Amino acid sequence: MGPILIIDDSDTDRFLIKKALLSEQTALELIELEEGFEAVKIIKERKPMATLLDIRMPGVDGFDVLRMIRRDPETSNHLVLMLSGSEEPSDMTLAREAGANGFLTKPATFGEYGGLAKAISKKVFGAS
Amino acid sequence: MPHRKYHSILDTHPDLICRYSPDFILSFVNRKFAQLFDSTAESFIGRNLFDVVQETQREKLQAKLARLSPDAPSVTIASDRKLSNGENIQLHWTIIALYNKAGKLEEYQSLGRDVTKENELNFALKERNQALETMQAEMRIVLDSMPCKVWYKDDKNTILKLNEVAAKSMGMDIDSVEGQNTYDLFGDSAKAYHDDDLRVINSGVPLIGHVERYTPNDGIAGWTQTDKIPFNHPVTGEKRILVVSTDITELKEQEALLKSINKNLDDFAALTSHDLQAPLRHISIFAELLNVEYTDKLDDEAKSYIKQIRDGVESMRALIKSFLKFMRASPHGIELDRVDLTSVLEHIAKRHKLELMTYGGTIKLPKEKIFIRGDSTLLNQVIGNLVENSIKYRDHDRPLEIAISATKKAGQWHISIADNGVGIDNSSAAHVFDLFGRAKPHSDREGSGVGLALCKRIITLHGGDITLTRDRVKGAEFVFSLNAAKPQE
Incomplete structure (x- = not known):
């Protein structure tokens, strides 16, 4: 089982996703990035199974990172799930247009993080 | 007499003609002259001119005649005369004095022209010119104003x-x-x-x-x-x-300013949506984790503190949500369709039926079929908001009564939502539609304060108006207007 790359500028959000994913898949390896400049390089080097990509980040935002990933022939088919702190319909549309494989909203309670981890596992590993 | 052969021409001349000697004895008058006096030409021969001239004109005539000299042998004189039929005519006379070679006065000849019509025409023309000048001056003032x-x-x-x-x-x-x-x-x-x-x-x-x-x-x-x-x-x-x-430069500048303000508001809304919600989410989640993962180590008081934190976060979240709803109520206008408002009202009454029953409250709907032009989702928010306010601000001492009624005038439906709740005092009434302008005495009751501001914004976007009825003895009444739609459109 390959690693999962998490790109999010918020330490807290990375911590919460990590916590939820590890309680779902204890043996999971996670790579963390605070910003997306190096995303393509890391994906090529570490070959993660998927990338969880936050939309709102200072400087290069999630959409820019996704475009960089899609432009490079080596990473163009890489599985990318976008994460947003809000349920903005425009974010969902933009994510789809930019070529995201999925759009997930960061939950408001930790209880819901369990569901998010399950949804991610299903998309990445095909297991429920 | 050598002049006699001209007499027939002079006789038929349309002007008045007469001749008289230096001592004013008439030697000839033509037919027109005689007609003016209702007499014959012969009756004047041998008479003194001053006997014929009206008394009021004699002095003037004398003065004029005195001015005549070989160097200035003619004068003109204006006179008027009342005819036997009562008509007044105006005459313009030219008097010519004939002198011999030695400069001795031999005879006077007078030619009188009836200028009554000409004077009338001149007068009319003058009046018309004045009117024209006035009109032009008026037009100039209008244009320049x-x-x-x-x-x-x-x-x-x-x-x-x-x-x-x-x-x-x-x-x-x-x-x-x-x-x-x-x-x-x-x-x-x-x-x-x-x-x-x-x-x-x-x-x-x-x-x-x-x-x-x-x-x-x-x-x-x-x-x-x-x-x-x-x-x-x-x-x-x-x-x-x-x-x-x-x-319209000023208007255009204001339009541009408004656009930039709207853009700033949109940016602010986006900022509020994302940047305020993230820390809230974190506070709530970590309070939850503390409660779940350290439940054995926390006493009841600590747990109640955690609940307070989470409740506070929930209120803040609701406030942000309402605020966003207000900010995003279509600032660029809305599309209006034909809306069956009766159905919207019935739907809202049904939604609150259970809650009303709990308080022993009632809601009365209008009997009329109301069709308006609007956006049903937004209007649902307005009416829902007003009904929820009635419930929220009910008077605990009496069963709640909400009465919704409708009247149609001048192509508009006026919908009234009245209750018998605690009401709104006049000092707060002025601010109820302000953003966060909740009436102070009830600020202990739940609510973000965005509700009525949102209602006003939505109704205004519909081209209508919403008002709070002042000076009610009990309860509150809100009335809003919407443009009526035809029943079959």
């Missing part, structure tokens, strides 16, 4: 008339522009405007509300809104064009 630029031209591009504002914007005075061709005044830059004018003149279709950039003579560019209206000269039928142009 207009704050916009006004002028009209013929199809050859000659400015026939313009007002002061228009002349000033060209940097000229009215007299130096009227009658001038705009090509002579402005050269080739007149062409663009002239092309537009010709299109209007030739098509006969007015160009209304045409907005364009314009640089007046002071060089400061601005915006104008122009109406170009073709018309034909009422007598000659020649083609003309009336141009009315208003400076």
